[in-house]
Amino acid sequence: MYKKIILFGLIISFIQTGHCSTRPKLQYLGAAIHFPLFGEQLPEQVSYLPFLFEGQYRIKVNKQEAMHGCILYAEPQINMVFLKPKRASWELGLNLGIAYQLMVRQRNHLFFGIGSGPHYFPTVTAHQSRGFLFSDNFTLEYGHHFEKNWVLTTQIRFRHISNLDIQLPNNGIDNLLFGIGFLKRIG
Numbered sequence: 001m002y003k004k005i006i007l008f009g010l011i012i013s014f015i016q017t018g019h020c021s022t023r024p025k026l027q028y029l030g031a032a033i034h035f036p037l038f039g040e041q042l043p044e045q046v047s048y049l050p051f052l053f054e055g056q057y058r059i060k061v062n063k064q065e066a067m068h069g070c071i072l073y074a075e076p077q078i079n080m081v082f083l084k085p086k087r088a089s090w091e092l093g094l095n096l097g098i099a100y101q102l103m104v105r106q107r108n109h110l111f112f113g114i115g116s117g118p119h120y121f122p123t124v125t126a127h128q129s130r131g132f133l134f135s136d137n138f139t140l141e142y143g144h145h146f147e148k149n150w151v152l153t154t155q156i157r158f159r160h161i162s163n164l165d166i167q168l169p170n171n172g173i174d175n176l177l178f179g180i181g182f183l184k185r186i187g
Contacts, residue, residue: 026060032181034157039084040173043126046083048173050091050159053078056183060101071099073113083125091161093119093135111141111153119161127171129163136160148185155179 032054039047054077060069079091097115104110119133141155157179162172 026058026185027187028056028058028151028183029186030056030058030151030153030181030183032056032153032155032179034155034177034179037176037178039082040127040175042083042173046086046125048125048127048175049082049084050175050177051080051082052177052179053080054095054181056181058099058183068103069101071101071111071113073097073099073115075115075117077119081121081123083123087123089121089123091119091121091133093117093133095135095137097137097139099139107145109141109143109145109151111139111143111155113137113139113141115139121161125169125173127169127173128161129167129169131163132166133161133163143183150185151183153179153181153183155181 034052036049039049041047054075056073056075058071058073060071062069075095077091077093077095081089081091083089095115095117097113099111099113101109101111115137116134119135120131121128121133122130124130138158139155141153143151143153145151157177159175159177160172163170
């Protein structure tokens with residue numbers, strides 16, 4: 001719980017320092033798919049391998065012409081989870097986050113994001129109970145802007161899921177993911 005409070009405090013302080021204004025300037029809508037680079041080996045001798053299918057909505061909240069910017073984002077997800085070699089399952093969730101985006105040259109950007117959100121996982125593992133979870137994400141993205149309104153993105157994401165000790169077990173599960181996606185400017 002204290003991690004969520006610290007994250008909320010960082011977001012508020014970032015907005016208060018003037019890096020973000022409260023007037024949205026640019027909006028993007030897109031989609032991405034993430035593949036696991038490794039799966040956490042669970043005690044029951046299975047690897048937890050999530051494949052993330054997510055929508056993306058982003059708002060740049062500082063000046064449109066700035067070379068850097070504060071981004072607020074939402075990522076609804078429907079994820080396939082393979083518990084190799086035994087079975088498959090799924091997750092459903094929504095991540096909300098804040099990011100810093102830096103334009104590199106004229107058509108490229110770097111994006112550093114941190115986010116969290118509620119998820120549901122219906123399968124019990126030795127590390128995690130079924131039901132309500134939180135997914136914490138740290139994302140590094142490279143984006144290439146095509147035309148005026150399209151962006152191709154590649155990401156590396158560290159992801160931790162756990163249930164905040166609501167139920168046992170709650171050891172959490174970690175994954176490192178590679179993602180590719182696209183964004184379209186809508187505003």
